[in-house]
Amino acid sequence: MSGPHLALISPYDAGNLGDAAILESVSNGFRALDPSCRFTAVTLAPAAMPDCHGFPGWPITGASVAFYAIAESARQAPASAVADFAVTSSVGSETPARRRSFAARLGRLPVLGPLLKRLRSAVRFAIADLRHWRRSHAWLADVDGVMVAGGGQFDDEWGGAWGHPYALFKWSVLAGMRGIPFVIASVGVCRTHDRLARFFFARAMRNAQLLTFRDAESRVRAAAIQPKCPGGVVSDLAFALDPAFAIHPALKCGAACEVPGDTAQPVFAGSASRATGTGSRLRIGLSPIAYRMPDAWPTPDAARFREYFDVLLGLVRSLREAGHEVVLFTSERTDRDVVRLVQQRLVAEGAQPLESVLPDRLEELLAALDCFDVVITSRLHGIILAHVLGKPAAALSYDRKVREHMKDMGQESYCLDIDSPELANAWAMTQQLIAARASAAASVRAALAPRRAQVVEQYAHILRMLRRGDRG
Helix, strand or coil: CCCCEEEEECCCCCCEHHHHHHHHHHHHHHHHHCCCCEEEEEECCHHHHHHHHCCCEEECCCEEECCECCCCCCCCCCCHHHHHHCEECCCCCCCCHHHHHHHHHHHCCCCHHHHHHHHHHHHHHHHHHHHHHHHHHHHHHHCCEEEEEEEEEECCCCCCCCCHHHHHHHHHHHHHHHCCCEEEEEEEECCCCCHHHHHHHHHHHHCCCEEEECCHHHHHHHHHHCCCCCCEECCCHHHHCCHHHHCCCCCCCCEEEECCCCCCCCEEECCHHHHCCECCECEEEECCCCCCCCCCCCCCCHHHHHHHHHHHHHHHHHHHHCCCEEEEECCEHHHHHHHHHHHHHHHHCCCCCCEEECCCCHHHHHHHHHCCCEEEECCHHHHHHHHHCCCCEEEEECCHHHHHHHHHCCCHHHEEECCCHHHHHHHHHHHHHHHCHHHHHHHHHHHHHHHHHHHHHHHHHHHHHHHHCCCC
16 A cells, blocks of 8 residues: 655755755655655656656646746756646747737737737636646645645745746635645745735635744744735754765765866766865855846846855955865755856966865765865755855845844854845954854754654644544
8 A cells, every 4th residue: 555645845946955845855754754755746757857857746836937847957957747838928839930929910919919928828827727627626636634744935036926936826725625634834935026926825814724933033024925824833844854864985085076177077076085175274165146136037136246255255265375275065956056156256366276076966965064064054945054064154134034034043143144234244243253253053953852742743643634534
């Protein structure tokens, strides 16, 4: 008899390794309780899931919108479900030339043209979305529960209301139509400015049989959206990740290193003897972020990005002058553009480029983090994964969620806000962390056990719901 089948909802696009860490935590955590558990990842990169995580994927949406699109890269092709659902709101390449020419002429009409374009996009979206509803409802016949799997999923910045907010609402309704549990576990509440997005979030919360948030402030923000919100607080799901399981022995104390200036794919290099610093020379992992970067962030601000980038370069120079080995790394594919900018600027200044680690897989990221004496990053799961490995870490925070995590872990002394003038103190903060790295690491390790236990207990509770078929 096969075990319970759980659909894991995530905006994961196979590029954010924080989302990958959550999926690994969930799948390994449930299988530790019941090895017969089965999973399907309902994501933006369904075709990549078998390779990345060893279980199938299903498209989270039927129609892509800006900053919320089904991945269609050759590397992730070709699954029939993906081919069926990868429909955008723009005209496809198969449209006849005459139709394209007529549409172009209509689009140039003043006032009427833009209205017709929006109408056509809305119709295409609706058709693709209805097809997705129908096929997903049929597919759920073999699923025992739908789980919104952690992360900052209450967010309307990436894709707007018709991106992830609508997807959460849709899957909550689909689960209800099938009479299976719909649970929202350890989610974060980020930007929720759009009124329609707040409506979708409120309905998803009302439809949930279990509702928890990863931090207290997220719980407060959710209550402002849905006053009768009954949710509790359970730590981020990544805390239950077992790094010993995730880091393959062949990668332990190594790194997926990209040779500076080399255009080849990253290769595994390094050894235990060179992986960590000795004496006063430390190996510092520094992870840039594309926050507010034009063409990379949905709410760009070139001036703010430039200020952050200048501080980042200054930190690199100071670390080098102090004799440390600096390694650039990423936990999100978008941030690789910032790594390239840093390398280009260093070369233009006549300095040597830095070693860089650009992992495509979670185990490669964990192997790289395992090699650092100190970690400096901005993304929440870059910090959380460093802490899971017991590493002292500093945060150049771009969002409330990062500050909340650092405060919760007792590490707020090592957190600066990117949008604040205090960012200029990045070098002083880094020096402070380097000097206190042993005590910082000990404090982090002491905080891990209760958070891990909390997440594991939540998995056990959800598994009990699946077994008895709870419907509220």
